[in-house]
Amino acid sequence: MPITASKQSLLSLPRFVKRTIAMFFDTLVCAFTVWLAFGLRLDQWGNFQGSQWWIFICAIGFSFPLFIIFGLYRAIFRYVGSAALASMVRVFIIYTALFFCTFTLIGVDGVPRSIGIIQPILLFIAIGASRYFVRYWLGGLNNIQKSLHKAQPIALIYGAGSAGRQLAAGLASNKEILVKAFIDDDPHLQGSTINGVSVYPNDGMQELIDRLDITDVLLAIPSASQARRSEIISSLNGRGVRVRTLPGLIDIASGRVRISDLHDLDMNDLLGRAVVPPEVRLLEKNIRDQVVLVTGAGGSIGSELCRQIIKFSPKSLVLIDNSEHSLYLIYEELKRALIGIEDERLAAVGSDQAPLPHSVFPIKLVPCLASVRDGDLLLWIFRAHQPNTVFHAAAYKHVPLVEQNPAEGIRNNVFGTFTCAQVSLECGVSQFILVSTDKAVRPTNVMGASKRIAELILQAMAEIAANGEHSTNFLMVRFGNVLGSSGSVAPLFSAQIAAGGPITLTHSEVTRYFMTIPEAAQLVIQASAMAVGGDVFVLDMGEPVRIYDLAVKMVYLSGLLVKDDAHPHGDIEIKVTGLRPGEKLYEELLIGDNPQPTAHPKIMKAHEEFLSWDDLQQELEKLNVALDASDGDLIRGMLKKLVPGYQPNGDAVDWNGGDFLSNDHST
Structure with missing residues (x-):
């Protein structure tokens, strides 16, 4: 009241x-x-x-x-x-x-x-x-x-099938969550009781939530389509309940279910769209029995690429990252994953053979602490392990940070890519895949411009490889924002909601293309199997998402209400802070028009202009000189020359090298 x-x-x-x-x-x-x-x-x-x-x-x-x-x-x-x-x-x-x-x-x-x-x-x-x-x-x-519900949440389980019943039994054993009702779409189950808990139809869900003081809705509908899940989730927006999904069925059956085991909705539920299943044939082509190397292996995209790659039995996987901590985490995670894969294999064949020792795996993992800008070290690593396929995911990608440290961003994203590509060409790598971004299209920031130049480098090198004796196949895969990656809005919003708000938003009308980390990694791997050299692949990311709408949805699904003029006593306020330097209201995936379809429904091929290697090499030398001289005006001029669509948006300062886009040191 x-x-x-x-x-x-x-x-x-x-x-x-x-x-x-x-x-x-x-x-x-x-x-x-x-x-x-x-x-x-x-x-x-x-x-x-x-x-x-x-x-x-x-x-x-x-x-x-x-x-x-x-x-x-x-x-x-x-x-x-x-x-x-x-x-x-x-x-x-x-x-x-x-x-x-x-x-x-x-x-x-x-x-x-x-x-x-x-x-x-x-x-x-x-x-x-x-x-x-x-x-x-x-x-x-x-x-x-x-306050009472915080002590013991009161739950409604959506789904009275096998999964829902096992979930209720698991929760009943530890008393952390009180289950008061089931809802199910099956009219044969409606009106019945399961261990004293009634099953209701979904058309009275809101009245049921109010009458029973429900705080949590637990989705136990593993067989439901993504469209049906999205419909249910949308109906719960603004109802003041937290929406979560069930843990693994093994944990449910063993009775080990706790509140901490229940998951918040995954990123596909936030996006509200179905994911096209990957084609195993494409995933395996450049991985099975191959030596695969991933740069930036400890990052959001690089680490997910590694998780997907080990599922398809490479001969060895070489991990390169310049962060000791990130490299250690992904290396240890992959070792644990390989133990699980081996145990599952033995269980599937019914073998009495003992599992492999933890130090011996059919897939060799090689962690390498190195920078992609260190050509000599990269050359040693490539010659020692002779990779067949290279996924180049190493990059500085956080727009505001690169905008304030443009020289380092350019050195890493442009010349790091240049070094990796050159070493790959020299060592006879079969496939070199650059993980690019939609921010490379008509960029308004240094990060996007640097990634577009990285694309130009690969396009030019692909021409060299096609006309010479080299067999390296260079390609680029361009996609938008990845929900759940470091620097993505979803983890930031989650942390701000957990802290009681406010959620900070740069503009109420900002839109972005989104996909999940696993989906992006799988599509990158599949695109690599369809390239013939110099291709720019663009991932179909569906319709762009309004960031404000995403924030509101995350608030609602946390069981809270947005605090605004219409609801002054809501829980979480959304504050608009203004666009940051280099930030766009919307992103694009194509520079030109008429993308061509491929064998995969979510992957398109773009045809875009590029510079010849001779012309590009001269411009890169000039850019390197400007970086060494910390000449902001010259750097900006070089970016505009190399990337004709580059239009800087706002001023920025290179904290490592003085003024970059502005003479105002207060920026």
Whole structure:
């Protein structure tokens, strides 16, 4: 119940004034319950006389000291909870004992002995009801319910099939979540009960959520289509419930389900679209029994590429990253994954053979701590391991950071790619795949411009390879934002929601193309199997998503409400901070028009202009000189010359080398 101006004025009164009002009200209640008790006992409403007035004096004299001693006037009425109720029970046990002894056991002339029982009961009901009415009237009821639900969430399981029943049984064993209802689309299950829990149709879900004080909706519908899941999730937007999905069926069956095992919805649910299953033939082509090398192996895309690659039995996987911590994490994760793969293989064939020792795997993992700009070290690594396929995912990709450190961004994204491509050409790598970005199309920031130049390098080298004796096949795969990757909005919004807000948004109309990390990695691998040299592949990312809508959806699915002008008492505020330097309102995937279809429905091939190797090499030499000289104007001019569509948006400063796009050091 919202707090109006009149209620707010009452709440703003000094504490002692509010206590005085409460005590005056309780005096009236004491007098009223005495009068009511006499009327009920004597079946007439009359005047009091003589010793009958003692009952008024005793009612007030017994109650007020007890109310004060047990803290009934210290409690904040609009937050009355179980502790205050327990205090009231203790007060009235003592009060009833005193009243019963005085007016029932001892007795007072003119006062029926049954009044010693009737009046305490009436007073307890009246005082308790008044406290809970105030709590409800002042809007505290919902707050109390939320605080109680934090202690034990109350869940509704969507799906009364095998998965839902096992989930309910697993949750019942640990008492962390109370399951009060099932919902199922199957009319044959509706109206039945499962272990005492009723199954309802979905058309009354909102009424059920309100009536049962549901805090969590758990999706247990593994066989449902993505479209059906999206429909259910959309119907729960703004309902004040947290939407989560079930853990693995093994954990459910073993009874090990805990609150921490329940997952928030995955990124496909946030996007609300179906994922096209990958084609195994394309995934295997450049991986099975091959030596595969991944640069930036510890990053968001690089690490997912590694996870997907080991599923298709490469001969060895070489991991390159310049971050010791990131390299260590992905190396240890892949070792654990290989143990699981080997155990599953043995279980599938029913072998009695002992699992492989942890130090020996059919897939060799080689972690290499190296920078893609170190040509000599890369050459040594490539000659030592002779990779057949190289996935180049190493890049600085965070737009604002690269905008403020443009020289380092260009050195890493442009010349790191140049070095890797040259070494690959020299060592006879079969496939070199550059992981690119939609920000390379008509870029407004340094990161996007640097990635477009990296594409130009590969396009020019592909021409050299096609006209010479080299057999390296160079290709680029361009896609948009990846939900869940480092620097992506989804993890940022999740953290801001968990912290109580606000969610920070640069512009309410910003749109982006999105896909999930596994989907992006699989499509990159599949695109590599279709290249013939110099191809620019573009991933079909569906319709662009409005970031504001994504933020609202994440708030709703966390069981919270957006705080705005229409809902001033909501939970999470969304603040618009303004576009950052180099940031676009929307992104594009194509420089030209008319992309060509491929054998995969989610992968298109673009035909875009590029520079010859001779011309490009001269411009790269000039760019390198400008970087060494930390000449901001010259660097900007070179970027515009190399990338005709580059239009800087806003000023930026190179913190490592002085001014870049502005003479204003306060930027």
